[in-house]
Amino acid sequence: MAYRGKSLKALRESKRIRLRRISNETRINMAYLEDLERERFDRFPGKFYFESFTKAYARSLGLDPTEVLADLQTPYTEWQGASSQGASHGTASAEDDGLLNRIAGYIRSVQEV
Numbered sequence: 001m002a003y004r005g006k007s008l009k010a011l012r013e014s015k016r017i018r019l020r021r022i023s024n025e026t027r028i029n030m031a032y033l034e035d036l037e038r039e040r041f042d043r044f045p046g047k048f049y050f051e052s053f054t055k056a057y058a059r060s061l062g063l064d065p066t067e068v069l070a071d072l073q074t075p076y077t078e079w080q081g082a083s084s085q086g087a088s089h090g091t092a093s094a095e096d097d098g099l100l101n102r103i104a105g106y107i108r109s110v111q112e113v
Contacts, residue, residue: 003063003071005039012037012061026056031108033057039072041079043104050076 012019019037023030032053035043044050054072055065 003058003068004075005037005072008057008061008068009037011063015061017061022057022060025060026053028053028056029105029109031105036072039075039079041076043108045105047076047080 012022019030019033022028023033026033032044032049035041036050036053036057041050044053051069054069058065058068
């Protein structure tokens with residue numbers, strides 16, 4: 001099966017697993033889990049976090065983490081290529097972008113409280 005954000009969400013819901021439970025098990029902020037299901041890769045602090053969160057999410061659903069990560073690598077790589085093209089046209093540098101993503105993640109986590 002080719003896993004994408006929407007199919008992962010549908011599978012999770014069919015197993016009647018709440019996102020809060022996965023968040024508690026994996027210690028990953030719910031906002032990042034929602035971003036993974038929506039394929040909002042711009043909200044991850046970096047590739048390492050995307051890969052780690054994806055594997056942990058897959059394990060919590062009883063899926064093969066390597067397979068799920070491989071399936072999501074394509075859209076992530078496409079997003080990464082599109083975002084790097086934007087950076088070369090005078091937008092924020094990758095370092096600035098990472099900082100902005102971390103700040104946005106912090107704000108989302110504070111809003112949940």
